[in-house]
Amino acid sequence: MKNIKKIVSAALITMLGFSAVGCNMIAKTPEAIAKSAVAEVNGEKITRSDLDNNIQMKQVIAQVKQQYGENYEKNDEAKSTLKDQRTKVLDTMITEKVIEQKAKELKVLPDDSKLKDQASKQLDDIKKQQFGNDDTKFQDMLKQQGFTVDSAKQLIFDQLKESQIQKNISDYLAKDIKIDDKKIQDYYKANQTKYTEKPDTIHLAHILVKTEDEAKKVKERLDKGEDFAKVAKEVSQDPGSKDKGGDLGTVNYVNSGMDATFMAAALALKEGTISAPVKTQFGYHIIKSIKKTEYPVKKLETVKDQIKQELLEQEKSTLVSQKTSEWQKAAKITKYEKNLL
Incomplete structure (x- = not known):
């Protein structure tokens, strides 16, 4: 900078020229890039460093580096993916920042010192449980993942803080939620299968095809008496069940792990019957209900507290989403897209 100042002092024009060049050079250094703002939320900056140190972004960068090599920043395709x-x-981080600012305003921010202690303890537990307190192996693992002990603690701290803020906001808003007996009774009546003595189950089979016309032709064949398993082996496009004659095995009515539209159609069938074509994200299904096993429903008194808690959590989640949307609309948010690359 001393040399530049000497040159600058020679003439005003020269000063302007060198100043512009100097600023551009500084702006391109890794340090300047790290400090550059990618967004502002109500005047509070989110820097490029904040963004690139986000765990999701670190994983993306690691994948891009693996795919395109160390010079990935010079590859147009890699740059597009990164942006x-x-x-x-960044959109997720902005939402988190809005919520954090609101938590501060409502005076429900968690105690940072306690969270830092928890973060240290969690990291110590990982070292002890997974590496037998072997510091060398532990440090090697951190290095492979692109972390130091301090940055790993910071990551855990950030995750704990985000989670606690969400909980505190949720609990704060929950004080205005009322779950009365009528809500509980209505939910109980509408969701009987959730409260049976044992989980109700259904044994299913299906035939999956791409188009509605194909599905109609399959249904016609079955209506004429062709064997379901035989037709499934011939035309079904589900590799997981085709060779088993379309058999999907037995699944629970609740939390089956299957597509919601598929399960709704399956549960509407009487035992031993076959559905009309059912469209889902996977294509068109012809579903067969092979066997249903159903159990008595528990009395309302025995599940009342459980239902009240479920309804409370549902309403809290809905309210938090609504309030977050309101807070974001009210916030002054500026993005600096040019600083994303």
Whole structure:
């Protein structure tokens, strides 16, 4: 800078020229890039460093580096991928920042010192449980993942803080939620299968095809008496069940792990019957209900507290989403897309 100042003092024009060059050079250094703002939320900055140190973004960068090599920043395709991913992660970080600011305003921010202690303890537990307190192996693992002990603690701290803020906000809003007996009774009546003595189950089979016309032709064949398993082996496009004659095995009515539209159609069938074509994200299904096993429903008194808690959590989640949307609309948010690359 001393040399530049000497040159600058020679003439005003020269000063302007060198100043511009100097600023551009500084702006391109890794340090300047790290400090550059990618967004502001009510005047509070989110820097490029904040963004790139986000765990999701670190994983993306590691994948891009693996795919395109150390010089990935010079590859147009890699740069496009990074910009897209940074945009998505930044949107999440902006939402988190809005919520954090609101938590501060409502005076429900968690105690940082306690969270830091928890973060240290969690990291110590990982070292003890997974590496037998072997510091060398532990440090090697951190290095492979792109972390130091301090940055790993910071990551855990950030995750704990985000989770606690969400809980505190949720609990704060929950004080205005009322779950009366009528809500509980209505939910109980509408969700009987959730409260049976044992989980109700259904044994299913299906035939999956791409188009509605194909599905109609399959249904016609079955209506004429062709064997379901035989037709499934011939035309079904589900590799997991085709060779088993379309058999999907037995699943629970609740939390079956299957597509919601598929399960709704399956549960509407009487035992031993076959559905009309059912469209889902996977294509068109012809579903067969092979056997249903149903159990008595528990009395309302025995599940009343459980239902009240479920309804409370549902309403809290809905309210938090609504309030978050309101807070974001009211916030002054500025993004600096040019700083994403």
